[in-house]
Amino acid sequence: MEKMKGKAWAFGDDISTDHIAPGRLFHLRSNLPELAKHVLEDADPEFASKMNKGDFVVGGNNFGLGSSREHAPTIIRMAGISAVLAKSFARIFYRNAINVGLPVIICNTDRIGAADELEVDLDAGVVHNLTKKKEIPFAPLPKVMQKILEDGGLLNHIGKYGDFNLD
Amino acid sequence: MGQTLAEKILSEHAGRAVRAGEFVIASVDVCLVQDGTGPLAVRQLQKIKLERVAHPAKTVLFLDHAAPSPRKELSNDHALLRRFAKKTGAVLSEVGDGVCHQIIPESYLGPGDVHVGADSHTCTGGALCAFATGMGSTDVAIAMALGKTWFRVPETFKIRVEGKFRDGVYPKDLVLHLIGTIGADGATYKALEYSGGAVEEMNMSGRLTIANMAVEAGAKVGLFPSDDVTTEYLRTMGRGDAFRPIAPDPEAEYERTIEIDASTLEPTVSFPHTVDNTRTMSQIRKMDPVKIDQVVIGTCTNGRLEDLQVAASILKGKKRDKDTRLLVAPASRSVLTAALKDGTLQALIDAGALVLPPGCGPCVGVHQGVLGDGEACLTTQNRNFVGRMGNPKGLIYLGSPATAAATALAGKLTDPREVI
Numbered sequence: 001m002e003k004m005k006g007k008a009w010a011f012g013d014d015i016s017t018d019h020i021a022p023g024r025l026f027h028l029r030s031n032l033p034e035l036a037k038h039v040l041e042d043a044d045p046e047f048a049s050k051m052n053k054g055d056f057v058v059g060g061n062n063f064g065l066g067s068s069r070e071h072a073p074t075i076i077r078m079a080g081i082s083a084v085l086a087k088s089f090a091r092i093f094y095r096n097a098i099n100v101g102l103p104v105i106i107c108n109t110d111r112i113g114a115a116d117e118l119e120v121d122l123d124a125g126v127v128h129n130l131t132k133k134k135e136i137p138f139a140p141l142p143k144v145m146q147k148i149l150e151d152g153g154l155l156n157h158i159g160k161y162g163d164f165n166l167d
Numbered sequence: 168m169g170q171t172l173a174e175k176i177l178s179e180h181a182g183r184a185v186r187a188g189e190f191v192i193a194s195v196d197v198c199l200v201q202d203g204t205g206p207l208a209v210r211q212l213q214k215i216k217l218e219r220v221a222h223p224a225k226t227v228l229f230l231d232h233a234a235p236s237p238r239k240e241l242s243n244d245h246a247l248l249r250r251f252a253k254k255t256g257a258v259l260s261e262v263g264d265g266v267c268h269q270i271i272p273e274s275y276l277g278p279g280d281v282h283v284g285a286d287s288h289t290c291t292g293g294a295l296c297a298f299a300t301g302m303g304s305t306d307v308a309i310a311m312a313l314g315k316t317w318f319r320v321p322e323t324f325k326i327r328v329e330g331k332f333r334d335g336v337y338p339k340d341l342v343l344h345l346i347g348t349i350g351a352d353g354a355t356y357k358a359l360e361y362s363g364g365a366v367e368e369m370n371m372s373g374r375l376t377i378a379n380m381a382v383e384a385g386a387k388v389g390l391f392p393s394d395d396v397t398t399e400y401l402r403t404m405g406r407g408d409a410f411r412p413i414a415p416d417p418e419a420e421y422e423r424t425i426e427i428d429a430s431t432l433e434p435t436v437s438f439p440h441t442v443d444n445t446r447t448m449s450q451i452r453k454m455d456p457v458k459i460d461q462v463v464i465g466t467c468t469n470g471r472l473e474d475l476q477v478a479a480s481i482l483k484g485k486k487r488d489k490d491t492r493l494l495v496a497p498a499s500r501s502v503l504t505a506a507l508k509d510g511t512l513q514a515l516i517d518a519g520a521l522v523l524p525p526g527c528g529p530c531v532g533v534h535q536g537v538l539g540d541g542e543a544c545l546t547t548q549n550r551n552f553v554g555r556m557g558n559p560k561g562l563i564y565l566g567s568p569a570t571a572a573a574t575a576l577a578g579k580l581t582d583p584r585e586v587i
Binding site: 014016018019022023024026027028029030031042043061062065066067068069070071088090091092095096099100142143144153154155158159163164166 | 190192203204206207211214215217232233238240241243244247284285286287289301302303304305306309313315317319351352355356382385387441531532533537550552553554555556557558559
């Protein structure tokens, strides 16, 4: 995979799927391009208008907790975010992100500040913080998830093989 | 080697003995989607021309989150799910039937089943000793179509609860206490397995409340043993033959054991904006009064007959505070019917309650009780995140039905032990 480069948008701990895609916008779930204009609105109302394609969302602990709504990682990806970095992820969000082809990286995000320029090398398992001149290593995804991400998400995986092909 | 409940159930569904940490493909018995996640699941299957379901009689599409629909967009989503049900033979649970996590245990799930649902509180089914867990729309779409999915077999935390609950203290208080102790990510990726004297004596209503909130500690599933309480519940639901006893092996390995003495618990409340931000009533009494504008009794966490009965026993013959709205949403049509027959609903209505249709009610912020700016709500639901009830400027407190009823009377957060 190519290296990804962009700016960090720092959010704190416990960013829930309600912050990312709130229930008051329930009626937009079948209109994802419109919902994506509101991505992370309840954490930062101006985020969608400030971010640029290729940027990174950076969280603390337990990113994506709450609802199973896959719309949350989907609209982060649709908005053009290249990856989400956090110290830890909630289980369903983590699995959903891989399923929709959004890279999720577990690493020490204390070493990333707001607006830092980052370069992420998924193959080498390292985040280069170009602003702070620091390297932050991360562990590779479990093999099963790596395979799904490489196939472009779960739907493409099943579309390709007609079944799970994860061995 | 002994197995935990999670290892045991997943082994049966993977066709080989599996241990925590392994990745498996497992067959799936029961699937659900709801009106917020189902439309995406259906469209995903349409995209890869896989518009079918492996087990139609045990694949249920619920219209419960926006029921009845408040907007044309959601009415169209409902229509899409109805068409999919007709086309595939999957079951449609209509507007007014109730919340998915109430109806699945009532009518579809049995001990030892694997159950996946596109809703995070699918873990409620763990109360029946089913490996029940929430996933996203695409995962569940594929599970519906192929009848299987992949899992990482979770490590298990054993939660042993001994002692007797004191008056005014309920399973909801226990689970809020647990989450407050281990944190909202304290059990991420893990299975919780409940045991001990207080668990053996706990009725199914209480078990469902506790299992429902496993995900609020980050857990994949919250499992109860399948025992006398399980068989009694299934028999009451007219499904006695779905019962089989299941218990963990004595020598099963646990990552961690947490001991709780139920007799030391107090009524407990989660303060805004995370479930693990808990305070006991002893702590709350020392604070400035917390004025409450709206009380909600219902949802998949606490919308069962027993919950409404507890609230009615406190509110009967009294009136809610004139400045505190009281909304009651029975979790299913059968709960509504039973509460109507035994006088519970009448007592709640006489106390000033507004009764909502069976469904998710105001819990998801779609309709039926959206908070105003700065308004505070005490609700029996499972989640109090920013924006959860439709307004990021709302304040959400979580408690038991007894705490809710006491709070509705006083108009401020109130210890139910003061009024029972």
